[in-house]
Amino acid sequence: MTTPRADLRNPGVPGDAGILESRLTGLPVEEFARQIWSRDALLTRRASDFSDVFDADAVDELVSRRGLRTPFLRVAKNGAVLPESSYTASGGVGATVADQVDDTALWRLFADGATLVLQALHRAWAPVGDLCARLGAELGHPVQANAYVTPPQNRGFDDHYDVHDVFVVQIQGRKRWLVREPVHRDPLRRQPWTDHRAAVAEAAQGPAYLDTVLEPGDVLYLPRGWLHAAEARGEVSVHLTLGVHVWTRYALAEQMAEAALAALREDPEMRGSLPLGADGTAWETEGVRKRLAAAVEEADPAPLFHRARRGQERPAPLGPLAQLTAVDALGPRSPVRLREALEARLEGARLLTRVGWLDFPEAELPVIRRLLDGEVRTAGDLGLALAERLLRAGVLVPGRSSGPR
Template sequence: MLQIPLAEFGEKYWATKALLTRARDATTPGPAGFHDLFSAAAVDELVSRRGLRAPFLRVAKNGATLPDTAFTRPAGVGASIADQLDDTALWRHFADGATLVLQALHRTWQPVADFSSALAEDLGHPVQANAYITPPQNRGFDDHYDVHDVFVMQIEGSKRWIIHEPVHRDPLRDQPWSDRADEVARAAETEPAIDTVLEPGDVLYLPRGWLHAAQAQGEVSIHLTLGIHVWTRYALAEQLLQDALSALRDDPEMRSTLPLGFDPATTDLGPIRDRLVAALGTADPAAAVQRTRRGQARPGPLGPLAQLAATNALTPDAQLRLRPALDAGLDGNRLRSRVGWLDFPEPDLAAVRTLLNRTTATAGELGLPLAERLLRAGVLVPAGATPAQTDSAPDAGRPAAAPA
């Protein structure tokens, strides 16, 4: 995706500077547009055939987002859920200049899901993926900034991007651009830092806080936005504080009631502050941070029928692999991962460590009882299993909704 080494990107651009890379400048040029990830055909497939529900699509026009009821309806007998996409309504809005935003493609389109998962592993921060489909000479959103970093990957058509430096650097998740709408509007009138047209295969990186607006040119524009929901030092400070407060719950003095006639203006906070500082000094939020990180992504796909067949037909020479994106690690004799935890007796630990290091093994190398246990827990999958090219089972929860 980028044409510079990851280490150089991290040193020169990550979280600080915008970066534009051109498909035409690639040292090993190939087909432009990232069509192995996404395409116009994929848009039509998702919108017209997948039964997607409103959380997985937004419609925007002239800087405003349309209500879900403007493009959803029940889908008929046996599928009467009221918020399924209405492709006829979507077509009419699109023909009238509206931008379609397919959200959470890391859950609904397998090539994008695989790519997003790999990128998250490289960056160490969770990744979401949206697609923006804009009619010619239209723009979906006015100047704004995001509270996460983004990689913009132009798929089809072309789009002009006008980018300004931040009015508020490194915004947190609860510091959206709308809180500084006047500053954003004034900054948008100044000379831009970047004014460019993205063509298929081009990639634009923007750290959170950088202002941007984009307009399709003479044909339909499709681009992917990979949103990087970065961990911050503030987030770690929050985790430290939570760990310290948890420790103070076991302190009888801190649980004691304040005197009658309590007056915050005259109360001596020194002893309370001292206890809090002491608790912070011993706080270790690593386990909580790891739990939170694991909860920010899902493990790789698991087909129940293939899994059952592999379990029932298990033989010593069966090839097995660690489930992708599992984020598994041993804590003593406990294996923690995105599918929960398992405790192991001492004789099994060597085999589990080998599996974590190699990611693949035969059932005979692990021992049939251990291999079956790990298959049934969803930790292992058959090594020959290949996920379907598309994934038609999106989450029930609402995906993150952020303009780009």
């Protein structure tokens, strides 16, 4: 089975609308940002037809033919994650890795009421990966995807919250969702729901903020920290969870503090030893505090922040055979384009990307700036030597040809 490539457009929405508006919420980005983002849950009925992105056939393809290994799949039942040994085995001759999914064991667990969780699906199923990449580019926050496949009248997990925002996309079947307001609002990544287990359990006994059944095409947005639990109705339920791993002000503060401390490492006085004696630090504290505050005031967190962002996501896929063909056949009219999702950024004479950095002479910087602005169309626009260098570095990829060479 060949993985289909989705064009990800909703024919009922204007062509210039992004994924957020056209596929998930029906709201312009500005309205979603002003009224909903990180503040409130949002249910959108019949947001889109997602059959071009994922379906039940894709589930069967992934678990039976793709040689999935843990942790790309986990299994849960009655709120607990089952041990990997209960559904993995060797793949047989030529594939003796022991942690591959055993489809027979998986079928038996599923028939007995277990939920299948296909994790990091944006890495395993191309249309889901394309959706996540485009949504992440729109939001400015990295996006990943899991799929949850739940037998009728079963639930995989009890009430809990996530430390990332989610868009729940119902693909097949119907699933009842109980949503409650946070017991710990806007949790950071290192503040999981288990830190507030008692408060979550207590809140789960109270009235729901939202009690609804999702049907195919419905989308539910939940900010991080919102409690939720879900149960399949009278048929198998398949849904995607698009997890938005939001950047926070706290994360920016971490980068600022790291930049300040890096500057203080170069200050000889700050590297000096404290006085002898148990009370020797008391009178030093105020001076250190002032120097630290000054360093924070002068710190530029942007380089560290951009480096962290580049490390959070992967660039668009690159085919080595197509790339080599493009290098070997390179000519002035060869179409080329900047590889998507590179997070490319020019700092002085250095181009920083998710696949590394390159330095350029002053004479080449204007054409690099045009490349980043999307103006370059052919290898001749760049210059053949520069185009080849960027192709070999994985910064450029072959573009679509508009005619004979």
